[in-house]
């Protein structure tokens with residue numbers, strides 16, 4: 170791989186290349202990892218269900234803040250009845266998938282990196298190899314799959330909480346008519362464009378990217394405590410950049 | 425192992441919660457009917473004015489979506505818009521004497537085509553035409569012609585120029601659209617105040633394809649949408665003579681002060697079906713058939 | 714040596730980071746016997762075990778296990794082979810996600826579809842053998858170093874493999890546990906005919922359990938033979954190693970430059 174005196178660009182390129190190859194390795198191992206279905210289920214629990222609290226709380230607050238801001242701006246034009254619509258569209262298309270992915274990288278991605286990094290450092294991965302268990306199929310692939318499955322689900326939960334938060338502020342506190350709030354939303358929000366292409370597709374893409382980065386960083390951690398610390402940091406930094414850059418690319422294709 | 429099973433149960437709950445959220449978002453916050461896809465057949469309609477109607481806008485019968493707008497064109501040589509509707513194969517029984525009307529869903533909302541069934545036993549053929557239509561002018565007329573929208577068309581066929589003088593052009597900018605019967609036919613080329621004059625002279629570049637504009641037509645500055653940009657609308661007169669390059673409009677109507685009027689309407693934003701009802705063109709068509 | 718060598722190493726040469734670990738090493742592990750590998754720290758005993766199991770590859774030479782050339786095996790073949798090998802890691806390497814019971818059960822769960830009842834019996838049997846049946850529900854972090862070693866040992870033997878490689882099984886064991894482990898290795902060998910290779914530093918323990926001893930230093934086998942007599946065979950290697958002298962053919966220092974000049978004194982040898 171890259172040596173110490175290469176410059177940043179070369180090092181980053183080498184990392185991206187190695188990451189891409191690692192993705193191929195994982196994909197090749199996925200059929201074998203189905204034997205470890207239980208492990209995948211367990212990982213969905215750890216990366217998905219355990220992230221619910223943070224995702225739900227953040228979704229609620231994001232929806233509430235959006236509701237407040239939009240009500241404030243839209244009241245200038247006398248268009249507060251559109252609050253629900255704009256909250257829903259903003260959350261479905263952008264904030265839902267992006268914020269959930271960022272939270273996921275911070276909450277689940279780092280723990281996956283640290284966990285695999287420590288397994289590497291304490292020879293657990295070698296021990297599995299010696300027990301004729303492929304660590305890619307047993308450790309890497311289930312965590313990767315779990316992330317890819319969990320992130321869209323978390324994104325959906327985030328969106329539902331966001332709409333609920335928007336409703337709470339807009340209807341319950343600021344007094345927009347309940348029927349208006351919902352009917353305007355249902356008239357405008359499109360299941361294909363906003364939910365399938367918005368929440369689901371984006372979250373799925375982010376799930377692949379964040380899980381890959383987290384697993385890759387853990388798997389290639391230098392077996393030291395410093396190495397693990399750096400690897401978790403890199404997971405957050407690389408995931409955040411990748412999420413936002415990919416979001417731009419996806420949006421420009423989808424819009 | 426109880427430990428293993430608890431993970432499985434928890435994970436199952438999590439997945440169910442995710443799908444519940446999906447079901448909630450899909451059914452409570454969108455119109456699932458917005459996306460019926462499948463085989464369609466086409467019906468042509470002609471409107472005097474399509475207003476803000478856009479391609480892919482829904483076509484509804486009794487408020488239920490049955491298809492979408494496939495194309496909007498200007499009928500060559502006429503001051504009429506031809507709207508092609510793609511109707512789902514499952515709705516083959518639209519009587520040929522039905523009436524197609526352009527409605528607006530909500531004040532800020534998009535427009536759609538509503539079809540009201542006639543009495544005839546013969547359904548419209550594929551590629552056939554619904555003869556009876558009502559244009560999308562009601563809301564605009566009522567609100568002082570504030571709605572419209574759309575952008576200037578590509579000037580593929582070359583342009584010719586006509587001018588008009590306005591006492592007040594509001595926020596009209598060069599590049600703004602010029603529309604006839606709601607269809608963009610050109611753009612504003614320049615807005616100048618001649619030295620010594622009190623009126624603004626607006627030069628319009630109009631696509632050569634639309635050269636048959638009666639020379640007694642009038643030009644008005646309208647606003648597209650509530651917070652939208654302004655455009656020039658041409659209302660054709662009855663003269664047999666057409667405007668030629670370099671001519672100017674005899675009649676012009678300046679920009680209205682939107683803010684004064686609109687405030688009264690928007691204080692309590694109202695749900696979808698009220699607008700056409702207020703105009704008297706149709707009432708609550710969702711509950712009809 | 715004889716045909717019944719389960720492992721046959723020929724001309725193995727390995728260079729790591731510019732340091733020659735093995736220099737054309739030849740060595741045979743007899744089938745059905747207990748073989749001990751001794752040598753100073755850092756000579757490459759762990760590395761040798763890793764070569765035998767295919768975790769590392771040499772730069773030259775061959776490592777044959779049961780007639781198969783390990784470095785040339787595909788990943789699938791290697792994994793097949795490893796199912797028949799038990800390996801005790803020098804640092805235990807227990808899976809921290811699982812408790813003691815699940816750690817020992819792990820290879821069984823991964824490679825067999827045995828009923829839960831049977832898995833339970835096998836695991837508890839092995840844990841009983843290392844004296845930790847009562848600790849079955851503890852997590853690895855709740856174990857002492859010596860307990861972790863014994864759990865790792867139980868895991869290595871849970872399959873009753875044909876070959877078991879122990880990397881320093883006696884480290885951190887109290888005299889009672891040490892005796893039990895010695896007895897266990899011996900019993901496995903005598904009752905099931907399991908070939909054992911153990912890396913160890915404790916000559917007394919090795920003398921009790923091993924049939925054959927290799928002394929490795931400077932990348933070669935420098936002495937071998939019966940553990941009871943090897944220490945007194947008169948060679949300078951054994952004399953120094955078992956006598957614990959700092960001076961002699963076995964280097965105590967990791968290769969380094971002249972000490973005096975490293976400390977900054979002028980006039981050193983370098």
Ligand SMILES: Nc1ncnc2c1ncn2[C@@H]1O[C@H](COP(=O)(O)OP(=O)(O)OP(=O)(O)O)[C@@H](O)[C@H]1O
Pocket residue numbers: 729730734752753754755756757758759760761803
């Ligand atoms: N991955 C590696 N890269 C480079 N050098 C290594 C690597 N692993 C081991 N070495 C070197 O190989 C030599 C042998 O290491 P090994 O772990 O086999 O020693 P050992 O004989 O088991 O020692 P001990 O008795 O202390 O366990 C050491 O000098 C070490 O520095």
Ligand SMILES: [Mg+2]
Pocket residue numbers: 758759760803880
């Ligand atoms: Mg060692």
